[in-house]
Amino acid sequence: MRETDDNAMARARIFVDTLGCALSEAGDILLAIKAGAISEADIQADLHALTSAAAKGRGQDTEITLFKSVGAALEDLAAAKLAYERHHAP
Numbered sequence: 001m002r003e004t005d006d007n008a009m010a011r012a013r014i015f016v017d018t019l020g021c022a023l024s025e026a027g028d029i030l031l032a033i034k035a036g037a038i039s040e041a042d043i044q045a046d047l048h049a050l051t052s053a054a055a056k057g058r059g060q061d062t063e064i065t066l067f068k069s070v071g072a073a074l075e076d077l078a079a080a081k082l083a084y085e086r087h088h089a090p
Contacts, residue, residue, distance in 0.1 A: 004028045004066065006037035012066035014038065015057070017047045017075060025070045047075075 009032040016022035022029050023040060032038045045055030047069075058065050069075070 002027045002031055004032075004068075006032045006035050008064075009066065010037045012064040013058075014043045015045055015047070015050060015055075015065060015067045016043055017067075017069040018072050019043065019046045021070045021072060022046075022068055026068050028068055 009028060014029070016026070016029070022043065029038070029043070033040065049055035050057055
């Protein structure tokens with residue numbers, strides 16, 4: 001499956017939910033790598049690095065960023081936990 005073309009991928013700073021899954025399942029990324037539009041090194045960081053401040057996200061308003069999520073079970077669990085906590089908050 002593909003949602004973004006090679007040109008968009010090449011212009012953007014790319015972030016992913018999980019690097020391993022993105023490199024094995026994300027059609028947008030795999031096809032852009034195969035076409036030579038990007039390389040694995042063009043993937044800036046994964047979601048863990050972004051949320052732990054180990055990697056910097058967007059630096060300027062003019063910067064194009066692209067986040068590719070292939071859907072990790074841990075993300076679903078975190079979302080469910082947050083929804084549960086908000087629903088049961090005093």
